[in-house]
Amino acid sequence: MPSLKAALSKPFARYIAYRIKKWSSKPVRTQNKVFHHLISEAQNTSFGKDHNFKNIKTYEDFKSRVPVRDYEDLKPYIERAVEGEENVLWKAKPIYFAKTSGTTSGAKYIPITKDSMPTHVNAARNAILLYINETGNTQFVDGKMIFLQGSPVLNEKNGIKFGRLSGIVAHYVPAYLQKNRMPSFETNCIEDWETKVDAIVEETLNEDMTVISGIPSWVQMYFEKLINRSGKNVGDLFKNFKLFIFGGVNYEPYRAKFENLIGRKVDSIELFPASEGFFAFQDKQNERGMLLQLNSGIFYEFIEAEHFFDDKPERISIKDVKLKVNYVMIISTTAGLWAYNVGDTVEFTSLKPYRLIVSGRIKHFISAFGEHVIGKEVEQALKDATKNTLISVNEFTVAPQINPKDGLPYHEWFIEFENEPENLRTFIDAMEQSLQKQNSYYDDLIKGKILRPLKVTQIRRNGFQTYMKSIGKLGGQNKIPRLSNDRKIADELYRLGLTK
Structure with missing residues (x-):
């Protein structure tokens, strides 16, 4: 009933x-x-x-x-x-x-x-209502709903409040959803992401979760912790989990992984906030x-x-x-x-x-996990790492590795050195520190253990030239993109045997 x-x-x-x-x-x-x-x-x-x-x-x-x-x-x-x-x-x-x-x-x-x-709030509400109107599915409205989001704690200056958008929107959850909403306000206020997700797992483990919402990379971490804690896949743990709502990054690279974590398919709604x-x-x-x-x-x-x-x-x-x-x-x-x-x-x-x-x-970027890393940032990281050294780089490009064979995902840098660093680890650490300093989203993902620090894969001498020739773009105004949001270039570098 x-x-x-x-x-x-x-x-x-x-x-x-x-x-x-x-x-x-x-x-x-x-x-x-x-x-x-x-x-x-x-x-x-x-x-x-x-x-x-x-x-x-x-x-x-x-x-x-x-x-x-x-x-x-x-x-x-x-x-x-x-x-x-x-x-x-x-x-x-x-x-x-x-x-x-x-x-x-x-x-x-x-x-x-x-x-x-109001337009931020109404659009999110209307997305769910149009789903109800299309499918007739209303069972989920009686269960618990979780929105993985930033802290709702806001600062104030000159009579205006400041905070992350997700934290601001958290103050506008309709009254009729308040009893269903998770996690608790106290847990939502935890700043450290890993601590926060652990607390969310404990709060939701025995609840009837029916709607789960968030950026896929963050939700994946939540799912993996649930499985480690319970020994069950998400679909068995939350038998009435019917709807996944997401935005921020392309879901397709994650879909197969999510269906494996859940153990079955669930309906999804994509948002563009x-x-x-x-x-x-x-x-x-x-x-x-x-x-x-x-x-x-x-x-x-x-x-x-x-x-x-x-x-x-x-x-x-x-x-x-x-x-x-x-x-x-x-x-x-x-x-x-x-x-x-x-x-x-x-x-x-x-x-x-x-x-x-x-x-x-409009500019080359990487945002496979919501990090919004742009060309200027990777170029500055490389500049910071080579400053006051004899290291010189002929060419490079960066790509996300979403599904590594083991361990957390990472950004993979393909670098063709003219003069290699004496200590590659020190070089990598310098780039990593620069990126984290420049980009707060990337910093959050590293500290939240969604991503691990970057990896450098060396390219053979003239390897990028070989690659450009293979795609008919050697010379002229053609350039290697500094970074890509997929692994088309990365996979081709491996296929052509251009890595050391």
Whole structure:
């Protein structure tokens, strides 16, 4: 006999599905309404005055007055808001700043406002409700649900609270889910990740867990600890575990491993959240891609990734996007981000409705575990390790090793030395320390024992030239990517016998 909560979830899910279908079936009109709302509401902000928002009537006006920016470009405005100034990027003050790992200047502070905060919460809720509406599965709503996330402890400065996005969102769990939610608030506040996961295992071991959510690499650690503690696979331990909700990294490399840890298949929902906004979620179990949230106070623009670094790349709105084209996604939001380059690249899988997948980052990167390591960071790590030494490097590339034969996953560096280090271990330790210092996500993964320190595999002299020749890209403007989010290059280096 279903509970009252389970029974009520179905009509609520139908209502939400109806509302979503209403705006998703009129995507251009929906985005036009969002656009005009954003411009109107921000006219009297500092940014709005600086960019003459009062005279912006069309999207073409907007493009001519508001250039595409990244965090560094927007930073002068953000710093004013951080200091407590009102009406800088959006009305009043932000209510939060989501603190994230920066790529060029340390931490980034992404504003979250009274108007933007509900969109983060509602999108996560709606993803679950659309799953209920599609499948009719409501059994899980009566069981325990776990959301593996950052600490909800927040700092405060100038009347604005600071913290990680997942910690901020933890304060907005609906009352009807509070009794089902795990872990306890006290456990959620533990900063040391390994200690935290051990505590979560103890808290959940004998509970009826039905929904588990988090970044796959973190959840994998939780599953492995559960198995070690109980001697059972996750599916036998949690017989009513029905739904896995994930985001942050591509799940496919993990899927086989997860099904092995669980012992059976479970339904999953993919999310596309970020500090800058909750952009999309999987709305259908058997459709590829996630439904773009066109009615969440976010106006989207797109630039073809292939032309992003041109002098004047074309910016287009949702009505002009095409299938199977790699786009850089640009956003303007009720949090006060204007023509902001999030850094993600997306590819549309459907235009009726608009569904997309995250295809990567506009710059080469590694984020197989949510670490967001970029080219600048690996180059700096190598520079730090070779400083004041005779070590010289001809070429290198870095790839993740997600499924090693034994031990924890790691980043594998393929390096062709001109002059090798006398002590390879010292060299590796110097790179490792530099990476951890530069990138807080990577540091968390190492300290949380999700990743082990990097490994160096030496490449034979002229090995990279041999590789480039084998793929028809020797010479000219062709370059080895400094890092990749897969092992295509790594596997080919091994296949060609180019490793020492």
